[in-house]
Amino acid sequence: MARIGVFICHCGENIARTVDCAAVAAAAAKMPGVVHSADYKYMCSDPGQQMIRQAIAEKKLTGAVVGACSPRMHEPTFRRAAAEAGLNPYLLEMANLREHCSWVHEDRAAATAKAIDLVRVMVEKVKRNRSLYPIRVPIEPTALVVGGGIAGIQAALDIAGGGKKVILVERGPSIGGHMARLSETFPTLDCSQCILTPRMVEAASHPNITLMTYSEVEAVEGFVGNFQVTIRRKAKYVDWSKCTGCGDCWAKCPARKIPSEFDARLGARTAIYRPFPQAVPNKPVIDREHCIMLTKGKCGACAKACQRGAVNFKDQDELVKVKVGAVVLATGFDLWDHSAYGEYGAGKFADVIDGFQFERLASASGPTGGEIRRPSDGQVPRTVVFIQCCGSRDEKVGKAYCSKICCMYTAKHGMLYKHKVHDGRAIVFYMDIRAAGKGYEEFIRRAVEADGVEYVRGRVSRIYRRTDGKLIVRGADTLAGRAVTVEADMVVLADAVVPRSGGEKLAQLFGVGYDTDGFYSEAHPKLRPVETAAAGVFLAGACQSPKDIPDSVAQASAAAAKVLGLFARPELEREPVVARVNENTCVHCRACIQACPYGAVEDHEIRDRKGHLVRTVARVNEGLCQGCGTCVAICRSGCIDLEGFTDEQVFSEIATLE
Amino acid sequence: MTPLGYYPGCSDHGSGRELGMSVHALARLAGVELKEIEDWNCCGATAAHNLSHDLAVALPYRVLALAEAQGLAEILTPCAACFSRLKGTVVRLARSADLAARMRQVTGLEYRGPLRIINVVEFVNRLLAGGLKDKLAAPLAGLKVATYYGCLLSRGENIIEGDDAENPASMTPAVKAAGAQVVPWNFATECCGGGFSMSFTDAVVDLSEQILADARAAGADCIVTGCPMCHSNLDMRQLTINSRGRGPYDVPVLYLTELVGLAAGLGPKELGLDCHFVDAMRLLSRAEPRPA
Numbered sequence: 001m002a003r004i005g006v007f008i009c010h011c012g013e014n015i016a017r018t019v020d021c022a023a024v025a026a027a028a029a030k031m032p033g034v035v036h037s038a039d040y041k042y043m044c045s046d047p048g049q050q051m052i053r054q055a056i057a058e059k060k061l062t063g064a065v066v067g068a069c070s071p072r073m074h075e076p077t078f079r080r081a082a083a084e085a086g087l088n089p090y091l092l093e094m095a096n097l098r099e100h101c102s103w104v105h106e107d108r109a110a111a112t113a114k115a116i117d118l119v120r121v122m123v124e125k126v127k128r129n130r131s132l133y134p135i136r137v138p139i140e141p142t143a144l145v146v147g148g149g150i151a152g153i154q155a156a157l158d159i160a161g162g163g164k165k166v167i168l169v170e171r172g173p174s175i176g177g178h179m180a181r182l183s184e185t186f187p188t189l190d191c192s193q194c195i196l197t198p199r200m201v202e203a204a205s206h207p208n209i210t211l212m213t214y215s216e217v218e219a220v221e222g223f224v225g226n227f228q229v230t231i232r233r234k235a236k237y238v239d240w241s242k243c244t245g246c247g248d249c250w251a252k253c254p255a256r257k258i259p260s261e262f263d264a265r266l267g268a269r270t271a272i273y274r275p276f277p278q279a280v281p282n283k284p285v286i287d288r289e290h291c292i293m294l295t296k297g298k299c300g301a302c303a304k305a306c307q308r309g310a311v312n313f314k315d316q317d318e319l320v321k322v323k324v325g326a327v328v329l330a331t332g333f334d335l336w337d338h339s340a341y342g343e344y345g346a347g348k349f350a351d352v353i354d355g356f357q358f359e360r361l362a363s364a365s366g367p368t369g370g371e372i373r374r375p376s377d378g379q380v381p382r383t384v385v386f387i388q389c390c391g392s393r394d395e396k397v398g399k400a401y402c403s404k405i406c407c408m409y410t411a412k413h414g415m416l417y418k419h420k421v422h423d424g425r426a427i428v429f430y431m432d433i434r435a436a437g438k439g440y441e442e443f444i445r446r447a448v449e450a451d452g453v454e455y456v457r458g459r460v461s462r463i464y465r466r467t468d469g470k471l472i473v474r475g476a477d478t479l480a481g482r483a484v485t486v487e488a489d490m491v492v493l494a495d496a497v498v499p500r501s502g503g504e505k506l507a508q509l510f511g512v513g514y515d516t517d518g519f520y521s522e523a524h525p526k527l528r529p530v531e532t533a534a535a536g537v538f539l540a541g542a543c544q545s546p547k548d549i550p551d552s553v554a555q556a557s558a559a560a561a562k563v564l565g566l567f568a569r570p571e572l573e574r575e576p577v578v579a580r581v582n583e584n585t586c587v588h589c590r591a592c593i594q595a596c597p598y599g600a601v602e603d604h605e606i607r608d609r610k611g612h613l614v615r616t617v618a619r620v621n622e623g624l625c626q627g628c629g630t631c632v633a634i635c636r637s638g639c640i641d642l643e644g645f646t647d648e649q650v651f652s653e654i655a656t657l658e
Numbered sequence: 659m660t661p662l663g664y665y666p667g668c669s670d671h672g673s674g675r676e677l678g679m680s681v682h683a684l685a686r687l688a689g690v691e692l693k694e695i696e697d698w699n700c701c702g703a704t705a706a707h708n709l710s711h712d713l714a715v716a717l718p719y720r721v722l723a724l725a726e727a728q729g730l731a732e733i734l735t736p737c738a739a740c741f742s743r744l745k746g747t748v749v750r751l752a753r754s755a756d757l758a759a760r761m762r763q764v765t766g767l768e769y770r771g772p773l774r775i776i777n778v779v780e781f782v783n784r785l786l787a788g789g790l791k792d793k794l795a796a797p798l799a800g801l802k803v804a805t806y807y808g809c810l811l812s813r814g815e816n817i818i819e820g821d822d823a824e825n826p827a828s829m830t831p832a833v834k835a836a837g838a839q840v841v842p843w844n845f846a847t848e849c850c851g852g853g854f855s856m857s858f859t860d861a862v863v864d865l866s867e868q869i870l871a872d873a874r875a876a877g878a879d880c881i882v883t884g885c886p887m888c889h890s891n892l893d894m895r896q897l898t899i900n901s902r903g904r905g906p907y908d909v910p911v912l913y914l915t916e917l918v919g920l921a922a923g924l925g926p927k928e929l930g931l932d933c934h935f936v937d938a939m940r941l942l943s944r945a946e947p948r949p950a
Contacts, residue, residue, distance in 0.1 A: 342822055342824025342825045346825060347822070465844065
């Protein structure tokens with residue numbers, strides 16, 4: 001005989017505002033099989049959980065229903081409480097009275113009636129629940145880090161430092177990411193390369209880290225603890241085991257005018273190239289789109305120049321399968337394309353540049369050797385205008401969000417310019433200065449007071465190019481209440497930070513959510529900021545939201561800590577929500593085997609004591625099963641059930657609504 | 659062929675007479691019948707919405723209701739300000755049933771809508787696509803044109819359709835069809851001073867001079883516009899600018915319809931080319947009939 005307890009939570013006012021919780025509890029008390037019913041302001045709090053534990057013990061409950069928030073929020077909390085009181089946790093169910101009821105309705109009477117229905121449904125279900133036990137699976141203690149920027153490097157180093165193996169996958173030919181392109185970093189103005197390149201070398205030489213550059217994730221199977229990831233090693237056309245990185249090949253390459261991605265299109269590179277002199281690994285790849293040999297079938301200058309015979313034009317992409325237990329996504333960001341701003345010249349003015357281009361102009365290793373020279377004619381600009389919030393905080397044309405890093409790097413740009421061109425003018429147009437960070441506000445003040453960067457609060461409405469080459473910048477000074485016109489020689493736009501291209505596809509491979517802007521979604525914005533909805537997949541850096549270097553590094557270390565925490569256990573407990581085949585009624589039609597997207601259903605031979613084959617049936621490998629229910633739906637003899645969601649349970653839920 | 663509704667507006671009878679003349683001349687050439695809305699009234703222009711938002715909608719509402727009752731489905735409004743008021747009213751009425759009900763009550767007239775309101779650029783592009791392009795007999799080869807849109811032919815969400823508000827280009831096909839060349843310049847959407855020609859002449863003089871200066875710096879032989887207000891500010895105020903010792907400017911300012919009319923070989927007087935303050939007749943020498 002079922003003895004069910006019902007516990008209705010007010011969730012402060014979240015539920016109680018629209019649902020009469022006491023009335024729901026009273027109605028539940030009258031439901032068949034219910035022997036205990038109560039309501040409380042915060043059921044998830046310690047006194048609330050104590051109510052559940054006490055009722056289970058005193059009333060000898062065989063099942064419990066908690067009418068509260070979404071099970072995604074607190075099912076683990078309440079099931080743990082049930083287990084502490086000696087009730088199998090899978091005998092406790094939640095009725096979602098918040099997301100499915102109070103938050104979406106206004107009429108109190110109707111919402112209360114619906115809440116009673118939701119509770120009744122779960123009471124009927126829980127009567128048919130049976131005790132389930134977690135599935136234990138071993139963990140593969142190797143981590144995959146996707147993205148070789150500072151976040152990926154940091155996460156890889158921390159995991160490797162904790163004694164676990166790491167595979168670091170990077171799409172480009174070198175690790176280092178955007179940080180390698182920066183000149184100096186705020187708020188200390190230390191040289192970006194000087195602090196980054198030693199870490200790049202450390203990552204490449206660490207015995208626990210396997211570096212896979214010029215590679216991309218192609219396919220993902222499995223689940224937390226046991227992912228099988230297919231990685232595409234793109235053809236490099238250079239045998240790195242023979243290559244010494246001497247540079248004879250790129251010196252001879254005749255395709256010399258390819259815009260350099262690393263130099264933000266301000267410099268040129270060859271078709272066989274390493275992105276920058278400090279690249280790690282410091283060996284070249286051939287860009288197959290621009291290589292004359294690979295596109296037109298004749299050239300081979302690099303192969304002739306190579307004394308080691310390392311160039312191989314017949315190289316092919318290679319698919320490598322690896323087994324990993326956890327994944328850190330650190331795919332980083334790009335800058336938004338400001339050509340959508342017609343009023344700023346729609347991307348057509350050579351001297352209206354973006355932040356990365358300025359970084360390369362200011363960098364000692366950049367195309368101008370660190371001299372600020374404008375792209376159109378190589379002159380040193382005497383007046384430079386910096387425009388913040390270009391595409392950020394502009395829902396109409398760009399993005400609704402604040403890109404967070406631009407206030408700081410624009411102040412840095414203004415400073416660097418003034419340090420290099422003492423008599424020049426640096427004028428910053430801004431909406432607000434957002435300098436929340438250690439030493440950040442002081443840095444802004446330093447730009448204004450010590451370096452004389454001029455700040456004008458207001459938007460720029462138009463940039464046009466006068467026939468003498470001057471860029472006329474017209475804007476508003478909203479503090480002075482007047483229109484401003486500046487005759488500038490160069491304009492730097494602080495373009496919005498957007499996620500790396502192709503990020504959505506990668507997220508789909510790993511089952512990670514992303515927002516409308518393409519940033520990866522964390523599991524909880526406050527309490528689980530580095531985890532994702534996909535167990536075992538963690539986030540680091542700007543792929544989750546715009547971040548500066550300190551924040552990216554902090555999050556990368558946090559993700560590494562999560563990975564090491566996961567790997568600290570020898571095996572993993574998994575929810576026992578898996579499919580089970582009734583072997584007595586299975587006719588072995590194999591429809592489920594073909595339908596299963598995870599390859600979790602296998603043939604199973606039933607033999608008698610003498611080892612003679614009696615018959616073959618389908619059997620679910622519970623280590624692989626994800627509980628999706630596809631096989632349940634496709635089984636023509638109705639002999640597969642999903643634990644915790646059996647046909648009997650689901651039909652009883654529906655039947656009670658009539 | 660169903661006639662195209664025609665809303666002349668006040669400028670057709672005053673400072674923008676040559677716009678109306680050239681519109682009618684092109685329509686005749688293309689065989690398009692223009693039917694003037696009977697008993698039309700003022701669109702309200704800038705004055706009405708400074709006084710009352712309802713009045714600014716009620717005036718065009720009456721025009722729309724009359725046009726609909728007279729069996730017209732499309733209305734050509736050559737004046738850019740009239741166009742903006744009429745089309746703005748169509749858009750607002752489609753958006754708000756409350757406003758439509760109030761307007762029914764205020765005017766005592768029924769408008770179901772939506773009527774299609776066409777500006778002068780759309781009109782010219784439509785004629786060109788409808789066969790006028792083949793009738794252009796005297797291409798203005800080598801003529802450099804600065805296409806000037808101002809505010810009313812470049813701005814207004816759902817009012818100007820299919821063009822870029824910051825870098826509009828809807829006049830380009832017509833200029834090219836006329837055999838002329840569009841010069842890249844910076845001030846295509848700058849403010850000419852609009853309705854302040856009388857009340858704040860100084861502001862208009864300053865603003866219009868900037869536009870003229872940039873057109874000249876870009877090497878334009880003339881400015882082409884589609885708005886009677888821009889036209890009078892740029893054309894008439896050149897004399898004022900020059901009299902103040904600036905310039906001197908001598909840039910002919912044409913309506914788009916005049917430019918296309920010239921290319922079609924229409925007579926200058928038929929197009930109203932002799933009504934301008936800055937001599938535009940000299941551009942005639944550019945329009946030479948295509949050798950047969």
